[in-house]
Amino acid sequence: MTVPRSTLRLQFHKGFTFDDALAHVEYFAALGVSHLYASPVTTAEPGSRHGYDTVDYTQVSAECGGEAGLKRLVEKLREHGMGLIVDVVPNHMGVGGSSNAWWLDILEWGRHSAYARHFDIDWHSPDPALRGKVLMPCLGAQYGNELAAGRIELHFAAQTGRFYVSYGPHVGPICPIDYASILQSAERADLNALAERFQGLTTQPADQPRAAEAGELLREFVAQNGRSAIEIALANYAPGEPVTRERLHRLLERQHFRLAWWRTASDEVNWRRFFDISTLAGVRVERPEVFDAVHALPLRLYAEGLIDGVRIDHVDGLAEPREYCQRLRQRLNDLREGEPYVVVEKILGRGEPLRGDWPVHGTTGYDFMTDVGALLHDPAGAEPLAATWAELSGRSASFAAEAMLARRKILAENLAAELDRAARALHRIARDSITTRDFTFTALRRVLTELTVHFPVYRIYPQNGLRTEADNFYFNQALAGAKQTLSPADHAVLEQVDAWLGGVADDPTPARPAGNAQPGSNSMSFNYAGSSRRTAQTLFSQLTAPVAAKAVEDTACYRYGRLLSRNEVGSDPGEFALSVEQFHAANLERARRFPHAMLATATHDHKRGEDVRARLAVLSEIAHDWSATLRAWSTLNAPQRRTLDASASSLDHDWAPGPAAEAMLYQTLVGCWPPQLSPDDEAGVKQLAERVAQWQLKALREAKLRTSWLAPDEVYEHACRDFVFDILAPQRRDGFLRELSALVARISRAGAINSLQQTVLRLASPGVPDLYQGTELWDFSLVDPDNRRPVDFAQRRAWLVETPPSDFLPDWRSGRVKLGIVQRLLALRAHLPALLSEGAYVPLAVKGKQAAHVVAFARRHGNAWAVIIVTHLALGLLELDEGNDLPLVDAAQWDDTAVKIPSELTSRALFDWMSTAAPKVEDHGVLYLRDVLATMPVAVLVEDGVPRG
CATH class of the missing domain: 2.60.40 (Immunoglobulin-like)
Incomplete structure (x- = not known):
């Protein structure tokens, strides 16, 4: 069995290991799932709670139980006729701290590292200070201040014989060509003799083995003679005194990394990141040797029969998703008989098809999640709720307008370096031809900005340098939007950029003599216009995808509050409702094209639990009543607002949390109020307040209005937190708390019906239903880390019984009826597998x-x-x-x-x-x-x- 009947997603980390999962396999089997669906099992940053910051692709995570633990789990699964799907992360690696050997080698040897081409690094930055270097934006304050404060120090690792600088958990290896000067600074004959072994070294690969031999001699010297001599050398680079601090600074300036304040990353980072996260570096998996290194473990696990398939994380971050999927599928097919199960994490716009030439079973289910979520909403509520939102918040009633503002902000403040890099790729093409050499970098950047902010989906997928008809459907929308907002003086540049980004076929003639070739942005020199255009197309695609994710999911969805049940990963909050006929049409299309795609209603990335969204959707049925309630609650809680310094904000209010954040807070409280919570339960209400305050902090920073991750306003944040605890304080039990619980009571039954409706639709629609850990009972979680709290599987196991779910409807608030439905329908899928799968x-x-x-x-x-x-x-x-x-x-x-x-x-x-x-x-x-x-x-x-x- 390779294609699952159903999957159950588990998040592995040191607090929930393979052996912890093994202890519940009997429950998973009794529930009726056919496959566990694991978060990444490769070695991640120490203490990682999610596994997406891989630091070693070759080893199963020891924190999760290692390969032995994984094999024990699989053995137990096989005993129950079950399988395992694993999450593969080919797009990026964790590069914070000191655990990634590939990255550390790059920091040590620069462009001559054996791994220099494993990552998307621009070694030819226009900034002279970064040429041949990697920006290391990890400092908590400006470089000079941190150096003077003594937080950047030179160390010696006795166990490896290597020098390195440290800043907190971050490590920068010193290149061995500088070891001689460090050792000689001690002015000791024994160290001078060792220094001679490092004299004349270069960074060339041929010299690196000699450096390793010399380092081994240094290690042995310290092992035999102690650290005293080395400590003398280190003291000469101590940051505490001006003279030695200057010597340390000069040493750092010679390295292949440049330590920098973390805020510089958005403007200056010269390597591809995962979105705007500067501890996750993009991997060049399109290179065959990198593909092999990244996939060696999952391919071996598949060959050995330990796993049945893979889930590909963030496929849109890859240079060539189509070629990647084809290569992966072929490699899996060659390893063993049977059909490997392959799904991709892909966000699809409404009407955007998953490309048919990707040999995968479908997506991980965000498209179904938005379909069923929109189905739960009454379209009649769209306009009145939008009008109320605009009136209360002072913001646009249109999500599209909010998203456009967010896109511009993300490009200007979070992904400016990525925008510059893509514009430079176009500028190099322009300079290669006498007909376009007068197109300036600034003009090209303007054009690229407008194309990006108007791009309606994640990216294009050109073939042989040409956009497909499907690509043009979306690219032309961006083109039209850019033409409207650009000056007519830029229209000629826009037309040319359209051509370079796949609008016309490549020119096969050499763009310039080979001897004058300019270095490409992907660390390679290109002699042909076609190759340069493909590079520009890749960089454009690797720009539009993170802009869409950061602007829509991680910004606009936290700014726009018509109804938060539609603000979900993979959804367009501008699309309020889906008719029954439209839902049927989507299911028919899925059955026709990808009948084994995953069907999800909850994921490790969701912003609100599936039952939070189901309950909030009910408000669409009482739009006018809810609008009146919002106004009443705003008046009722006005005394609890915190006055702020209006001069410190560009917003039109001087109080916390502000009208938009307050309206979103009320929706959140309505949505996540536990079904059995009484307003008189002080401990329970306080626990809820803690969870909501945690959500609120993240929501405020993601919105990037009064506060943000880049520039936190702690005074405002504390005032917002105080507001939450004040309106939920025990003394409000006869006021706001009573009204809140009464509103929840009014809509909870309809919310429960919505929940049971979407549960049945997920389990009975065409595709492979996916169950996120613990959501077989009510899931009133909020965004991570709230949705990754420990799950009481023992309770769920105790509640599994062979009786109809209707027996538990009277006790519906416990969620046991939902568990019964899941169990019953999974049993039906097992009994008649072809009926619901085919x-x-x-x-x-x-x-x-x-x-x-x-x-x-x-x-x-x-x-x-x-x-x-x-x-x-x-x-x-x-x-x-x-x-x-x-x-x-x-x-x-x-x-x-x-x-x-x-x-x-x-x-x-x-x-x-x-x-x-x-x-x-x-x-x-x-x-x-x-x-x-x-x-x-x-x-x-x-x-x-x-x-x-």
Whole structure:
């Protein structure tokens, strides 16, 4: 078995190891998942909680249990007929601290390091201070201040015989060509003799073995004679005195790295980062030797049968995603029989197809997450909620306008160095031709800026230097936007940039004589215009992708608050709702093109738990009431606001948290208020306040308005935190806390129906349903690290029983009914695997008085059928039955509403896997909802004779 029936995502780290997972394998098997889906298992930075900061691609993480622990886990999984999918991170490595041997070698030997071409480093920076060097932006303050403060020190590692400088956890190896001067500074005969062994060294690869031999002699000397002589040499570079500090500075200036204040990275970094994170360096996996080094471990694990497939992290960061996927798939195919399961983490815009020439099974499920999330929203709420948001916040009602501002800010402040690098690549092309040499760097940068800010999706994927028709659909939108905002004087430059970025075929003639070739931005010299254009296209794609991610997901989504349930990774908050017909169309397309793509509703990256979003979606059904509530709460809590120095802010308010942040805070509280929390529970409310305050700090900094990660305003942040704790203080139990809990109580039942609806849709739609750790019960988590808290698997195991989920509906606040639905539908997928993994998707017509409140479809494979029916937009129907405390529409409310059943099923007996119901198909081929949804808000109907628990 290679293609999973279902997956369960686990986040491994030193607090949750392979052996910890092994202890719960029986539970995972009983739940019904076929594969565990692991976070990266390679060695990451010490203490990493996520594993995406890989420092050694060749070793399984010792903190997670090492390869022996991984094998124990896999052995246990195999005993239960289960498999393992692992997360592979080919785009970047962790380069903070002192754990990445590849990066340290580069810092030591510069462009002559054996790993110099493993990373995207521009060794030919226009800044003379960075030519041949790597910017090391790790200092907490300006270089001169940190040097004078004694925080940058020279050390000697006795176990390796090497000199290095340290700054906190960061290490910069000293190049061995400087060892002679360091040793000679001690003015000792024994060290002078050792210094001679380092004389005449160069950084050339041929000299590096000699340096290693000399370093071994130095190590042996210290081992035999102690450190006293070395300490004399180190004292001559101590930062405490002006003379020795100047000597240390001159030594640092000769190294292949340049220590710098961390804030300089956005403007000056000369290597590709993961987004704007200066501790994650981009890897050139497009180079065959780098591909082999990066994938040696997962390929071996696959060859040995330990894993069944891979999830590729951030595929859009790679130079050539198509070629990468093709190479990876071919390598996996060559290793063993069977079909390897391969999915890619890819954010798709609405209507953007995953490219068909990528040999993968699909995406990791963000596209499904936004589809089902939008389905839960009432489109009637879009305009009134947008108007209320604009009125209260003073910001635009349009998310597109907010995103445009964010894109410009990210380009100007966070990714300016990346923009410069892409513009330089275009400028080099311009200089290569007499017809374009007068296009200035500044003009090209202006044009590139406008193309980037108007680019509607993550990136383009040219083939042989030419954009495809699919690329042009989006590139032309950016082109039109750029043309509108640029001066007419720049239109000729824009037209030429359009051509260079794949609008016309490459010119195969030499751009300049080979002897005059200019160094390319990817550490190579190019003699042909085509190669230079491909480099520019790659840099453009590696610019638009992080700009989209940082501007939309990590900025605008924290600024725009029409309804936070639509502000999710992979979603466009400007798209408020999806009709039932549109949802069916998306499922039909997925079934046709990528029937084994992952289906997710929660991930390790989500901004709000799936049940937070499901509850908040209910507010779209009462848009006017919610708008009035927001205004009332704003007035009620006005006394708790903190007055600030208005002169310190460019915003039009002088109080914390400010109108936009306050409105978002209320939504967050409504969304994540635990179902069983009472406003009188002081400890429980305080615990909630701590979680929300943690979320708020991250949200405020990501918004980059009054405060940010680059320039934190701690006075404002503390004032916002105080506001949270004040409005949730015990003395508010008869005021705001009572009103908050009352609003939550009003919408919670409808929110629970939304949650059960999206759970069933995920488990029954075309694709491979993915379950994020712990979300089989209610998931009211917020953004990480809140969504990565420890999971009580023992409780979940104890709650697994072979009874219908309807038995637990009366106790719906515990979440056990959700667990029952997950268990039941995974059992159905195991019992009839072809039905839900390969079966046709058949939308079903609904008629009658409440037809707008139903989603129905069937899955068919051969003679086997399943009919799926879920309650939709339920709040209005629930409120017609005031005495009901269940998340269940009273049967009488359905009136004549019925689902039209395929003719093949009219003579068959159907039974509900969600309850004990056996609704009758009427003679005219319909199922009445008053029968189907009498005991549960969702139903999955199959024929009699199927094992049901």
